[in-house]
Amino acid sequence: MNKREIIISQDSAELCRQAADKFVGLARHAIIQRDRFAVALSGGSTPRGLYALLATPEYRGQVSWAQVHLFWGDERCVPSDHEDSNFRMVRQALLSRIDIPADNVHRMAGEKEGRLAAAEYEQELKNFFHLTKGKLPRFDLIFLGLGEDGHTASLFPGDPALNETESLVTHTHVEKLNARRLTLTFPVLNSAAEIVFLVAGASKMNIVAKVLEGAADGSTFPAARIEPRDGRVTWFMSRDAASALRLGESQQLT
Numbered sequence: 001m002n003k004r005e006i007i008i009s010q011d012s013a014e015l016c017r018q019a020a021d022k023f024v025g026l027a028r029h030a031i032i033q034r035d036r037f038a039v040a041l042s043g044g045s046t047p048r049g050l051y052a053l054l055a056t057p058e059y060r061g062q063v064s065w066a067q068v069h070l071f072w073g074d075e076r077c078v079p080s081d082h083e084d085s086n087f088r089m090v091r092q093a094l095l096s097r098i099d100i101p102a103d104n105v106h107r108m109a110g111e112k113e114g115r116l117a118a119a120e121y122e123q124e125l126k127n128f129f130h131l132t133k134g135k136l137p138r139f140d141l142i143f144l145g146l147g148e149d150g151h152t153a154s155l156f157p158g159d160p161a162l163n164e165t166e167s168l169v170t171h172t173h174v175e176k177l178n179a180r181r182l183t184l185t186f187p188v189l190n191s192a193a194e195i196v197f198l199v200a201g202a203s204k205m206n207i208v209a210k211v212l213e214g215a216a217d218g219s220t221f222p223a224a225r226i227e228p229r230d231g232r233v234t235w236f237m238s239r240d241a242a243s244a245l246r247l248g249e250s251q252q253l254t
């Protein structure tokens with residue numbers, strides 16, 4: 001299995017279509033295999049277009065939402081109706097337009113105190129994945145974004161959360177944003193069967209090249225530490241975001 005694939009699309013609209021097709025295919029396969037599809041969603045702006053596309057009649061009818069369980073890879077520590085909330089963004093773009101059981105939507109409680117919210121979410125993961133002591137949840141799919149500083153989820157350069165190896169979920173104060181965040185930790189991210197990065201815009205071209213082709217030091221660029229032990233990483237990028245890459249054999253232009 002090719003552990004890493006790079007799919008370059010003309011623009012973010014085509015990137016979202018590629019990612020939506022991947023979501024539908026993985027969901028269908030997981031539901032056939034295990035009667036459920038566990039996916040962790042990314043926040044930020046890039047995936048909004050994907051979630052909105054999945055909510056269209058063309059796509060939503062292809063997914064058996066009753067077997068889909070939506071989690072979040074990270075969340076801002078704000079109420080769920082706050083403009084910065086990743087849950088709010090997904091509710092507006094997707095949840096409000098599909099018929100998914102409320103019990104299948106596993107949001108992080110951004111409104112609660114960080115330590116408590118992280119502990120509660122960790123317990124929710126343990127319950128859902130029936131984890132025994134020391135075991136890790138294996139998501140069928142985790143969507144991730146890439147910040148210009150190389151952060152992914154809410155794992156930021158130099159943050160102590162990068163070194164968390166025991167907890168499944170942690171909370172952190174992101175100095176540069178002066179904001180509190182909740183995030184899945186590297187052990188959980190690297191336990192996924194499929195990781196899909198969604199990266200669009202010329203502003204990401206330099207960090208994309210550093211993470212994918214530079215001698216990336218994981219502590220400098222957290223996204224470079226995404227290396228699932230038994231999983232595949234697919235980078236869906238717009239042409240401008242990928243424009244500093246030296247295209248190799250694994251790249252596909254769509």
Ligand code: 6PG
Nearest residue numbers: 043044045046145146147152153
């Ligand atoms: C968040 C995300 C974060 C995001 C990157 C890229 O909560 O903001 O989890 O990691 O994916 O910052 O964001 P854009 O896609 O908006 O560039």
